Amino acid sequence: MPLPTVEHETHASPTWSVIWLHGLGADGNDFVPIVPELVDPSWPGVRFVFPNAPVRPVTINNGVPMRAWYDIKGIALADKQDAEGIRASIAEVDALIAQENARGVPTSHIVLAGFSQGGAMTLSAGLRHREALAGLLVLSAYLPLHDTIDAERHVANHDTPLFWGHGTADPVVPLALGQQSRERLESLGYRIDWHTYPMAHQVSLPEIHDIKAWLTARFTTA
Numbered sequence: 331m332p333l334p335t336v337e338h339e340t341h342a343s344p345t346w347s348v349i350w351l352h353g354l355g356a357d358g359n360d361f362v363p364i365v366p367e368l369v370d371p372s373w374p375g376v377r378f379v380f381p382n383a384p385v386r387p388v389t390i391n392n393g394v395p396m397r398a399w400y401d402i403k404g405i406a407l408a409d410k411q412d413a414e415g416i417r418a419s420i421a422e423v424d425a426l427i428a429q430e431n432a433r434g435v436p437t438s439h440i441v442l443a444g445f446s447q448g449g450a451m452t453l454s455a456g457l458r459h460r461e462a463l464a465g466l467l468v469l470s471a472y473l474p475l476h477d478t479i480d481a482e483r484h485v486a487n488h489d490t491p492l493f494w495g496h497g498t499a500d501p502v503v504p505l506a507l508g509q510q511s512r513e514r515l516e517s518l519g520y521r522i523d524w525h526t527y528p529m530a531h532q533v534s535l536p537e538i539h540d541i542k543a544w545l546t547a548r549f550t551t552a
Contacts, residue, residue, distance in 0.1 A: 336382075384399075399451045501530060
């Protein structure tokens with residue numbers, strides 16, 4: 331069964347979906363409050379889907395169980411990566427996309443979004459997905475399993491619009507790690523709409539305004 335979700339529909343019978351993945355230790359309610367700031371009257375009906383990650387022990391937090399898309403084993407996020415957990419969560423994201431398909435929303439009308447660990451999963455799942463998504467929205471994140479992405483990525487999402495926002499003072503996912511990940515993808519030919527903001531590990535009002543404009547472009551150019 332797909333993961334439990336928190337959902338918000340802007341109109342009855344939505345024709346678009348945004349699947350938004352939360353960060354480590356948060357849950358599906360984390361980004362619900364920004365929906366009113368994002369929605370524009372010009373948009374078609376959109377279903378925002380905020381899934382709850384599975385609860386699992388997290389090594390960096392002394393093994394305390396919490397909602398996490400995968401384990402974090404050390405301070406250096408790119409080292410000792412939990413490949414098994416990441417791949418299991420890729421399958422969970424694929425199931426969420428399939429659930430939206432079953433509800434009448436084609437993959438071409440689905441935006442995959444995420445913050446921090448959720449943003450890392452947006453890249454991991456989105457770039458490997460076998461059908462073209464409407465867009466990838468990555469916030470304060472990095473690219474996990476960067477050494478296998480070339481072999482495992484799927485051509486279907488090579489040209490998918492990709493928004494990436496990052497704080498210049500982020501102490502959790504350092505800006506340098508985000509930049510290295512962006513450069514890795516650019517070396518493979520991906521075009522990234524990259525934005526930085528004077529903030530820490532968070533989402534700011536200027537970033538929300540930029541996300542709104544980017545989503546509006548996705549919903550009106552299809």
